[in-house]
Amino acid sequence: MSGSDSSLVKKAAIAAAAVAAVGMLFWSWNSNMAQAPVEIGYYCLTCKKSDHISVYQANWRQYPGAMSDSVLYCVHCDKGPAHPTNECEKCGAVFILHLFPKYDEFGSPACPKCDAAYGQAAKAKGVHLMPKALNP
Ligand SMILES: [Zn+2]
Numbered sequence: 503m504s505g506s507d508s509s510l511v512k513k514a515a516i517a518a519a520a521v522a523a524v525g526m527l528f529w530s531w532n533s534n535m536a537q538a539p540v541e542i543g544y545y546c547l548t549c550k551k552s553d554h555i556s557v558y559q560a561n562w563r564q565y566p567g568a569m570s571d572s573v574l575y576c577v578h579c580d581k582g583p584a585h586p587t588n589e590c591e592k593c594g595a596v597f598i599l600h601l602f603p604k605y606d607e608f609g610s611p612a613c614p615k616c617d618a619a620y621g622q623a624a625k626a627k628g629v630h631l632m633p634k635a636l637n638p
């Protein structure tokens with residue numbers, strides 16, 4: 503009788519551990535969601551300087567005739583255009599948005615490194631979507 507008792511305790515312990523594990527998973531997932539660091543940067547095509555979006559938010563001047571209203575005058579050289587940049591979730595490459603746009607069915611910008619055909623098409627037009635300054 504004592505044998506089956508201890509196995510019952512074991513089963514209960516395993517069940518408790520499983521619940522705790524799921525709880526931890528959920529907790530870490532939740533905290534990840536809350537933090538979600540959206541590090542949007544800006545890159546100036548003229549002076550090739552990049553900066554955090556907060557610097558631009560304080561000095562938001564839309565660049566006329568650009569593909570998007572989030573293309574701005576540069577805060578450094580005052581010329582621009584300064585384009586927002588995006589970091590690829592898959593390969594980590596940083597590339598420029600609204601310069602040679604292509605988006606997937608979810609509206610996410612295509613990565614010129616992962617989507618080689620897109621990268622080639624941009625290159626063929628002389629558009630550098632992944633400047634060295636952004637990908638050291
Ligand atoms: Zn500039």
Ligand SMILES: [Zn+2]
Nearest residue numbers: 590593613616
């Ligand atoms: Zn990529």
